[in-house]
Amino acid sequence: MSPTSVMPAGRRRRMLTLGVVIIVAVLAAQLGLAAWTGTVADKGVTAALQENFTYVADVSAATVGDFVESSEATTEAVVRWMEADAPTREEVARRILTLRAADPELRAIVVAYADDSFVAVVPGKQDEPYAYVVAVATADARGGGDFTLYGYGKDLILMETEHKEWETGGKELGFWDAAAPAYELVWTDPALRPLSGDKGAWAARRVLDADGAVAAVVGTDFSLDALAASLNSLPLGDDGEVYLLDSTRRVLAAPADDQPTVAAGFSEDGGLPAEDLQIATTSQATPFDIAVRFGTDGRLRTAERGLQDIGVPWVLHLSASDHSLAPGVLHLATVLRWATWIMLGVLLVAAAIFVAVRKPLRDMHSAAYTDGLTGLSTRRRFVEFAGDAIATAHREGGHVCVVVLDIDNFKRINDTDGHDAGDVALATMGQTLLRHVRQGDLVARWGGDEFVALLVMKDGKVGIAAMERLRAAAERALVDAFPAHGDLGVTAGGASSVSGSDRVEDLVRVADEALVAGKQRVKSRSYAALG
Numbered sequence: 001m002s003p004t005s006v007m008p009a010g011r012r013r014r015m016l017t018l019g020v021v022i023i024v025a026v027l028a029a030q031l032g033l034a035a036w037t038g039t040v041a042d043k044g045v046t047a048a049l050q051e052n053f054t055y056v057a058d059v060s061a062a063t064v065g066d067f068v069e070s071s072e073a074t075t076e077a078v079v080r081w082m083e084a085d086a087p088t089r090e091e092v093a094r095r096i097l098t099l100r101a102a103d104p105e106l107r108a109i110v111v112a113y114a115d116d117s118f119v120a121v122v123p124g125k126q127d128e129p130y131a132y133v134v135a136v137a138t139a140d141a142r143g144g145g146d147f148t149l150y151g152y153g154k155d156l157i158l159m160e161t162e163h164k165e166w167e168t169g170g171k172e173l174g175f176w177d178a179a180a181p182a183y184e185l186v187w188t189d190p191a192l193r194p195l196s197g198d199k200g201a202w203a204a205r206r207v208l209d210a211d212g213a214v215a216a217v218v219g220t221d222f223s224l225d226a227l228a229a230s231l232n233s234l235p236l237g238d239d240g241e242v243y244l245l246d247s248t249r250r251v252l253a254a255p256a257d258d259q260p261t262v263a264a265g266f267s268e269d270g271g272l273p274a275e276d277l278q279i280a281t282t283s284q285a286t287p288f289d290i291a292v293r294f295g296t297d298g299r300l301r302t303a304e305r306g307l308q309d310i311g312v313p314w315v316l317h318l319s320a321s322d323h324s325l326a327p328g329v330l331h332l333a334t335v336l337r338w339a340t341w342i343m344l345g346v347l348l349v350a351a352a353i354f355v356a357v358r359k360p361l362r363d364m365h366s367a368a369y370t371d372g373l374t375g376l377s378t379r380r381r382f383v384e385f386a387g388d389a390i391a392t393a394h395r396e397g398g399h400v401c402v403v404v405l406d407i408d409n410f411k412r413i414n415d416t417d418g419h420d421a422g423d424v425a426l427a428t429m430g431q432t433l434l435r436h437v438r439q440g441d442l443v444a445r446w447g448g449d450e451f452v453a454l455l456v457m458k459d460g461k462v463g464i465a466a467m468e469r470l471r472a473a474a475e476r477a478l479v480d481a482f483p484a485h486g487d488l489g490v491t492a493g494g495a496s497s498v499s500g501s502d503r504v505e506d507l508v509r510v511a512d513e514a515l516v517a518g519k520q521r522v523k524s525r526s527y528a529a530l531g
Helices: 009-085 089-102 224-231 256-265 327-339 344-367 379-395 410-417 419-436 460-481 504-519
Strands: 106-113 118-123 132-139 145-152 158-165 203-208 214-222 241-245 250-253 293-296 301-306 315-320 399-408 442-447 450-457 489-496 526-528
Touching (some): 009 106, 009 214, 009 315, 224 250, 224 256, 399 460, 419 450, 450 460, 460 489, 489 504
Antiparallel strands (some): 145 158, 442 450
């Protein structure tokens, strides 16, 4: 007998059976893991595509918001000025010409008066030698009138004057009937302009005289063609397209190839129906659907998002193929499908690659909620979090103070030191506010040189002092950064919440009204809203 004992036959059979069981279990586990990984990979690819689509939809909405905000801000500024100063028509003409020249996103600014006269500034046509045309129309007792056209160059030097009779009065320009009875700013339905034949929608608001009667209506709009060009420059790939639809799904803006068709189909009743351009989706959005709705048109992926949150009853429609939307992710999906039949280690490496690809996509998505210049939250992100902050503060026995801060004489920095210096001022303002708010407070760039903070307080009286401390800190930082600008400062307006159901938009509006009213008296101060 050798020193090595021979294994009994029964034991060998049991060991062989155990080995087979282990091998089958490992193979089954590997196949199960591969199948599970394949399923997760497919879901992950779909999620990644949707995240990328959501990112582009949010950036598109922000682009529309920039144009909308430009029109709304100009309308509101002209209305406040006219109600405060009661300017002459000549003064109005000079003011709106300057505003139009300063903002390339605007197309036209019009002030229509109750007597059917109007003052307007529009861009010059391509075959005209001047950059802007100012029309000052007067009305007579017969229901007609005449107007004078003033042609200005880009340097705002008058080049030509022409007198004509007009057949269309100020009340027929497309916004009087909608805005005159309204208390707030309104957006008109998109349609062709009676005079110029251009397509667009008006951001209009009435002007009241000292007796509370409607003295005029101010209307501004922007170029839908320029907006379409901005939307279709976003990263959607070679076959990606972005359309802007109104609430009845008529086309307002389209890619360059479709623009002639859209322009030809525009009438005084609105734009071309979406189905005429074969714009379709299995999941339509309304203007109130802020969350992106995903679908297909039978050939491409589609995404739609409502724009009521930025103040207009319109809908964004995006379409793109998977390859154009995210070619790298699609390639990864192919690799992962092959990986379901290879070893576990390869599956793990493929999953790691997939995770590595998804992280930048999530980072891109989160970047849509951060202002790139100041590092603060965007306006939309602030509004999303503010409601919960207000409710939580009141539930715990406190309240919030919403503070709107505006840089005094900010335009002079841009005019004298250049826009890079203006960017430094905005960044300085943002970082200073971020350093001087407490944990639990919110701070964001609201737009332009205007910032907003939500301060959680236990005592209402503390909110006023906190607002002044925040304003003073921001002003000191700006003065230190720009010692040559002695008139640089910060003005703040604040509004306190009454209950946990208060809307942050209403608090911002009240705080902004306090700021605007205070600025007209003395700048570089904090003003609390009454009541």
